[in-house]
Amino acid sequence: MSNSNLTRRGLMKTSAIAGAGLALPTIFTASSASAFTNEPTGGTVTLGFNVPQSGPYADEGADELRAYELAVEHLNGGGDGGMMNTFSSKALQGGGILGKKVEFVTGDTQTKSDAARASAKSMIEKDGAIMITGGSSSGVAVAVQGLCQEAGVIFMAGLTHSNDTTGKDKKANGFRHFFNAYMSAAALAPVLQKLYGSDRKAYHLTADYTWGWTREESIAAATEAMGWETVEKVRTPLAATDFSSYIAPVLNSGADVLVLNHYGGNMVNSLTNAVQFGLREKQVNGKNFEIVVPLYSRLMARGAGENVKGIHGSTNWHWSLQDDASKAFVKSFGEKYGFPPSQAAHTVYCQTLLYADAVMRAGSFNPCAVVEALEGFEFDGLGNGKTLYRADDHQCFKDVLVVRGKENPTSEFDLLEVVEVTPAAQVTYPADHPMFAGGALGNCNPGA
Numbered sequence: 121m122s123n124s125n126l127t128r129r130g131l132m133k134t135s136a137i138a139g140a141g142l143a144l145p146t147i148f149t150a151s152s153a154s155a156f157t158n159e160p161t162g163g164t165v166t167l168g169f170n171v172p173q174s175g176p177y178a179d180e181g182a183d184e185l186r187a188y189e190l191a192v193e194h195l196n197g198g199g200d201g202g203m204m205n206t207f208s209s210k211a212l213q214g215g216g217i218l219g220k221k222v223e224f225v226t227g228d229t230q231t232k233s234d235a236a237r238a239s240a241k242s243m244i245e246k247d248g249a250i251m252i253t254g255g256s257s258s259g260v261a262v263a264v265q266g267l268c269q270e271a272g273v274i275f276m277a278g279l280t281h282s283n284d285t286t287g288k289d290k291k292a293n294g295f296r297h298f299f300n301a302y303m304s305a306a307a308l309a310p311v312l313q314k315l316y317g318s319d320r321k322a323y324h325l326t327a328d329y330t331w332g333w334t335r336e337e338s339i340a341a342a343t344e345a346m347g348w349e350t351v352e353k354v355r356t357p358l359a360a361t362d363f364s365s366y367i368a369p370v371l372n373s374g375a376d377v378l379v380l381n382h383y384g385g386n387m388v389n390s391l392t393n394a395v396q397f398g399l400r401e402k403q404v405n406g407k408n409f410e411i412v413v414p415l416y417s418r419l420m421a422r423g424a425g426e427n428v429k430g431i432h433g434s435t436n437w438h439w440s441l442q443d444d445a446s447k448a449f450v451k452s453f454g455e456k457y458g459f460p461p462s463q464a465a466h467t468v469y470c471q472t473l474l475y476a477d478a479v480m481r482a483g484s485f486n487p488c489a490v491v492e493a494l495e496g497f498e499f500d501g502l503g504n505g506k507t508l509y510r511a512d513d514h515q516c517f518k519d520v521l522v523v524r525g526k527e528n529p530t531s532e533f534d535l536l537e538v539v540e541v542t543p544a545a546q547v548t549y550p551a552d553h554p555m556f557a558g559g560a561l562g563n564c565n566p567g568a
Contacts, residue, residue: 156486157272157567158250165220165485167192167472168227168249170240170264171278175231176358176385177256179419180279180464184254185226186457187465191472194452195222202452206445206501207473211480218479229255231358233263240264244271250485251276253471256384256464258282258331259358265294272567274487276471279464281383281415283334286515287556292564293487295494295514297474298467299547301331301338302555304414304434307520307542309342311432316377316410318347323375325366325390327382328355335381337555339414343379351375356382356390363390367397376404378411387413388423395427416523419462421535428525428535435521437466437503438538446503460533470502474509488564505544512551513561517544 158166169188172181193199197214204212216222225247227239236255243249244267252268253276255261261280268275269291277285277296281304286296322343326332332355340350351373356366367390370378378399382390394400394411402409413420416433439450439460449469453461461469475490478497482489495511504518522540529535549556 155566155568156488158244158248159568160220160248160250160485163220164223165217166247166249167222167224167475168240168243168247168252168254169224169468170227170229170236170243170252170254172231172256172260173226173228175229177231177279177383178385179423180256180384180417180462181229181254183419183462183465184256184278184468187453187461187469188224188254188472190453190456191469192222192224193456195472195476199456200448200452203445203449203469203473203502206448207477208500209477209481211477212473217476218483218485222476225249227254229257229260229264231257231260233257233259236260237263237267240267241271244268244273249273251475253468253475254278255280257329258285258334259329261285261296262289262330265289265291269293269562269565272487272565274475274490276475278468278471280331281335282331283338283555284330284559286513287334288558289330290513290559290561292491292514292562295471295474295509295516297471297516299434299436299518299520300515301335301414302549302553303520303547304335305338305342306547306549307522307540308339308412308414308432308434309346311522311540312343312412313346315432316407320348320377320407320410321351321373321375321405322348322377322379323351323370323373324353324379324381325363325370326353326355327358327386329358331383332381334555335414336379339379339381339412341555348377356386358386360386361389363393364397366390367393367399370394370399371397371402374404376407376409378409380411380413381415382413383415383417384420385423387420391424391427391431416536417463418460418533418536419464421525422532429527430525432522432524432539435523435536436463438463438521438523438536439466439533440536440538441503443503443505445501449503466503473502474499487566491564507544510551513556517548519544520547
């Protein structure tokens with residue numbers, strides 16, 4: 121962070137962060153004694169978990185809730201501690217957060233921005249939540265992040281992939297651990313070029329909201345830069361369940377690649393429709409017709425079944441990774457729930473630990489103290505290798521995975537295989553990149 125930014129925020133960073141991610145305690149000096157929204161005064165602190173318990177992303181929401189409950193258990197000293205044992209910062213010791221037992225409340229975003237804001241507002245105003253986290257839709261994340269900025273609480277985004285979350289809609293009180301659409305494209309495009317060549321014609325079907333728009337923009341720009349032609353871009357409603365009418369025109373478009381900028385139940389249904397129309401058996405322009413799913417998840421792969429075999433995409437994390445942190449999380453989650461965690465579960469578990477750790481290092485629940493502790497924080501031991509929470513936009517930069525559907529899965533959970541681990545340097549972009557322009561981080565808001 122520049123001196124000008126230090127002055128702008130009225131903050132003074134007093135810790136130096138080692139290259140390995142170990143940090144000395146942060147001393148918050150700006151307004152530690154000032155009142156702030158929902159300052160915990162008793163022996164507990166309340167976190168708000170706002171996830172889609174209904175709607176097209178409900179599967180992700182269910183797995184997020186499992187991970188949140190596991191994180192709270194670990195923070196309070198229960199279980200085996202999971203990734204608290206591998207996290208490079210050692211501030212968390214299983215005694216709650218600053219000696220206060222962690223409690224939580226939950227809400228249903230319904231994968232709708234208005235419902236998500238109402239749910240978050242209730243958790244803040246009625247339940248005393250000091251931090252809100254969750255979501256599996258970027259439209260929801262952007263809406264709730266804005267609410268948290270206004271209310272003076274921290275928002276630790278869950279599964280949100282739109283560039284806008286840490287681009288034009290970024291907020292000082294909001295932080296994202298999950299990767300974004302640009303990073304997916306930067307990791308995926310070189311692999312697609314090796315597999316399918318540079319002379320391709322792509323047809324995009326895109327979920328019609330902020331995530332889909334930036335997903336489409338990112339993958340189209342990356343593939344066009346390597347020689348592909350974009351034949352058509354068609355937007356589809358988030359509430360759609362049958363995509364047959366959108367798949368049919370692809371057959372006569374001259375395209376030889378279908379890019380499905382869909383997620384969750386939308387992707388399961390659109391891919392199923394595409395296979396039913398025989399696209400995977402077709403040859404167009406003298407080439408085998410291919411389907412690409414830029415943002416993948418194990419939950420989506422399970423829903424789509426046989427149809428995912430051989431189809432490539434990107435993912436934030438996968439349970440088959442063999443680093444110590446990933447293995448520790450898979451073990452904890454698996455022992456508690458009987459199956460491996462999804463990328464949605466992983467990112468929200470990490471966000472909960474990162475928030476708690478920031479409070480511990482800052483020695484305060486004050487949102488501005490948390491912002492200061494997280495900005496520019498480098499860490500390791502939470503999967504994905506060494507990671508930076510960039511001060512300029514509150515985006516995490518880490519390794520990104522390219523995956524494909526397994527041809528011979530061994531179980532209903534063993535559906536994807538990692539074909540490339542893309543280093544963080546390849547997916548890192550300048551903070552003023554045009555795809556992320558138009559917004560200002562602003563100042564942290566402590567609220568009351």
